[in-house]
Amino acid sequence: MAQTAVYRALAALSGFDTWEMEKYARAPSQEVRVWDARGPDRGELHSTCSTIPNEVDPWTMPENALRPELSLKFPGSLQPSDLPDMAVSAPPAGVLGMGPDPNWIDNFTTCIFKQDYDTAREVLRSAIARGASTHLAEQYAKVLEEFLTKRDEVENPVVLARFDECVVRETSSGQGRGLYVPSYQTWGAQLWKERPLAYIQSPGSRKCVQVCCACLLPVGSLASQLKYINLEPPPGSEKIPLSTYPDEVCPDGFCPGQVITCDGNDCSEVFCSESCRSWALSESSHAILCKGRLGPKSWSALQSLELLAIETDSEHLLLLAHHVACMTLARRSGQSFEAVKHRFASQFASAPWDSLAGADDSDTPEERRRCMSCAIPLLETIFEAEDLASGFLDSELLSNILGTFELVNMCISLPHPLNSRADVADYLTEELAEALSKMQEPLQSDSESEQETEHASSPLASARQGQLFENVIGTALCEALAFTNHSCLPNCRIEFATASQPEAKGPGLWMYSVTRRPLVPGDEVLMAYVPSVVGQPLQVRQRKMQKFGFTCHCRTCETDRVLESEPVPVDTSSGYPQP
Numbered sequence: 001m002a003q004t005a006v007y008r009a010l011a012a013l014s015g016f017d018t019w020e021m022e023k024y025a026r027a028p029s030q031e032v033r034v035w036d037a038r039g040p041d042r043g044e045l046h047s048t049c050s051t052i053p054n055e056v057d058p059w060t061m062p063e064n065a066l067r068p069e070l071s072l073k074f075p076g077s078l079q080p081s082d083l084p085d086m087a088v089s090a091p092p093a094g095v096l097g098m099g100p101d102p103n104w105i106d107n108f109t110t111c112i113f114k115q116d117y118d119t120a121r122e123v124l125r126s127a128i129a130r131g132a133s134t135h136l137a138e139q140y141a142k143v144l145e146e147f148l149t150k151r152d153e154v155e156n157p158v159v160l161a162r163f164d165e166c167v168v169r170e171t172s173s174g175q176g177r178g179l180y181v182p183s184y185q186t187w188g189a190q191l192w193k194e195r196p197l198a199y200i201q202s203p204g205s206r207k208c209v210q211v212c213c214a215c216l217l218p219v220g221s222l223a224s225q226l227k228y229i230n231l232e233p234p235p236g237s238e239k240i241p242l243s244t245y246p247d248e249v250c251p252d253g254f255c256p257g258q259v260i261t262c263d264g265n266d267c268s269e270v271f272c273s274e275s276c277r278s279w280a281l282s283e284s285s286h287a288i289l290c291k292g293r294l295g296p297k298s299w300s301a302l303q304s305l306e307l308l309a310i311e312t313d314s315e316h317l318l319l320l321a322h323h324v325a326c327m328t329l330a331r332r333s334g335q336s337f338e339a340v341k342h343r344f345a346s347q348f349a350s351a352p353w354d355s356l357a358g359a360d361d362s363d364t365p366e367e368r369r370r371c372m373s374c375a376i377p378l379l380e381t382i383f384e385a386e387d388l389a390s391g392f393l394d395s396e397l398l399s400n401i402l403g404t405f406e407l408v409n410m411c412i413s414l415p416h417p418l419n420s421r422a423d424v425a426d427y428l429t430e431e432l433a434e435a436l437s438k439m440q441e442p443l444q445s446d447s448e449s450e451q452e453t454e455h456a457s458s459p460l461a462s463a464r465q466g467q468l469f470e471n472v473i474g475t476a477l478c479e480a481l482a483f484t485n486h487s488c489l490p491n492c493r494i495e496f497a498t499a500s501q502p503e504a505k506g507p508g509l510w511m512y513s514v515t516r517r518p519l520v521p522g523d524e525v526l527m528a529y530v531p532s533v534v535g536q537p538l539q540v541r542q543r544k545m546q547k548f549g550f551t552c553h554c555r556t557c558e559t560d561r562v563l564e565s566e567p568v569p570v571d572t573s574s575g576y577p578q579p
Helices: 002-014 018-025 042-050 080-085 104-113 117-129 134-155 222-228 274-283 296-311 315-332 337-346 365-382 387-392 395-408 430-439 441-450 459-464 538-548 555-565
Strands: 161-163 166-170 177-180 190-194 198-201 410-414 472-477 492-497 510-515
Touching: 104 117, 104 134, 117 134, 161 190, 198 315, 296 315, 296 365, 315 337, 315 365, 315 387, 315 395, 315 472, 337 387, 337 395, 365 395, 395 472, 410 492, 430 441, 430 459, 538 555
Parallel strands: none
Antiparallel strands: 161 166, 166 177, 190 510, 198 472, 410 472, 492 510
C-alpha cells in the first residue's frame, strides 16, 4: 500500500491523468511514457487512482506560493516524512537489473517530493550506471524532466497577464500563449471569475425567449414568455414564474416572475432586477445602444445591422456593435485609446475576418468582405454621436476583432428555468407544446451539437421531462477564457452565473472556471472547446474540432494515434502488453 501511495502521488504531481497513464503504459513506441506495463504495482496503481472519490483530496499544497513545500496526504497515517523509511520490494531483475540499489525508486521519489531535483538526478544516474533497465530509467527521467520544466515555468515565468489564480505566458511547447496556475489548485477550485468584455443573446434565441438584457436570465412567467412569442397563454400560466430559486431563498432584489422595463423611450429591453437595470444603463453596451439614447437614424442602423447578422448567419456582426460600445465606455471612463485597444482587441489571437472563411461555397473571403462593406457604414451611423468611438471604426481593426470573435469566443448556453418546473406540462396542450417546439427548431441543432440527448416522443412529453424549452444561446468574448487552450481531456470546466445566482459577484453575466482535478504549479489550464468530445473516439473528436480550424494534437489525441497506428501484442500468459 505504501508503494501504491508513492506512485499515486507521483502520478498526480507529474500532471498525468490516470487513464492516460494506462494508455501510455500500452504504447511501446510512444516518446512520452510514464508507467512501464511491467512496472511495480501497475494494476494496483490504476485501480486505486480510479476510485478516489472527487470529494476527497489526497494532495494538498499551500496556496499563493511560487515554490511551496509539498505536503501530501496519503491514506492512513502515511506522510512524506515516512518516505525515506519505506521499503519497496525489488522488482523483477528484467525491469531494474541486478546491480542498482533496490530502494532507488523510493530515494528518487523522496527527492522529487522535497524538490531536491539535483539529488534526484544523481540517484537516477547512479541507477543507470549500475545496470538499471534503460526502459524503466527513461520513464523516470521523463518524470524528472516534467518536474524540472514545471519548476522553471514557475520560477522564471514571463507573465503576460493575470486573472485571479492564473497567469498568461508563452507555452513551453512553443504553440503560442496559454493559461497556467502558479500554485496548487485542488478539486473544484475556482481559477478565475469575470464578466465578459462583450456579449449578446443570439438573434435566433431572442425570437424564442425574453431575457434580462444585463445577465440573460429568462424573466417573467410562463404566460409572459408565451405572449412574447405571440402564443396565447393558457389560463393559470401566469402563476408559473421563472426563477431558479424558491421564494424563501430568493436573493434580495430578485422577485420570481418580475419584469423590470428600461427607462428609455420605447425601449423594449427588460431586466430581472433593479440592480441589473442600473448596471446596464451605466456600464454595459446598453448604456449607449438603448433605443431611448440613440437617435432615430442610429437606432435604424442598429436594427439594420441585426437584420444583416440574421441574413448572413453572422451574429458576430451584431456583437461587434456591442463590443465597440463597451470600448467607447472604457474611453469615457478615462482610459487611453491604446490601453482600450490592447484590452479589447490587440492582446488576443486574431486574423483578418475574411482570411478565416470556411471551405463551403456560401462562406468565402469575397462574401465576408461584402458583409464588412455593408456593416461598416451601419456602425459609423450607430456611433455618429460618439466622438470617442471614431478610432475604433477602422476597417482593419474591425476585421481583426471579428477574427478574434471567430477564434476565441465562447458560446453562451444557459438552462431555461421552466425546464425545472414539473407542473409546466399541466398548463400546456399538445398543440401549444407543438407550436413551442416548432418555433425553437433553429436552436435545437445548436444545442444538439453540444450535448447529445435523446428527445422525448412528443413536445408535451418533452415538457414533462424538462426538455421542451431550449437553452438561452449567446456569444461572448471573455479575457481569461480567450487564453485557455483546448484538450480532449480538460482539467477545467467553464460555468456561467446570472445576477440572481450566488456565484455572481454583482449584476450582469459572469463566467468562471472550475478545476476538474488537482492542478500543480506550472500546469496549463485546459478546457474542451466542444464539451461533447470528452470520452469520444479519436475520429469523432477530430471531426467535431474541425470547425475551429485546427487538428487537435493534445496528449490524449496523440496517444490514441500511437495506439491506433501500432497495435500492441498482448502476452496472454501475463495479461500485459509485450515489451
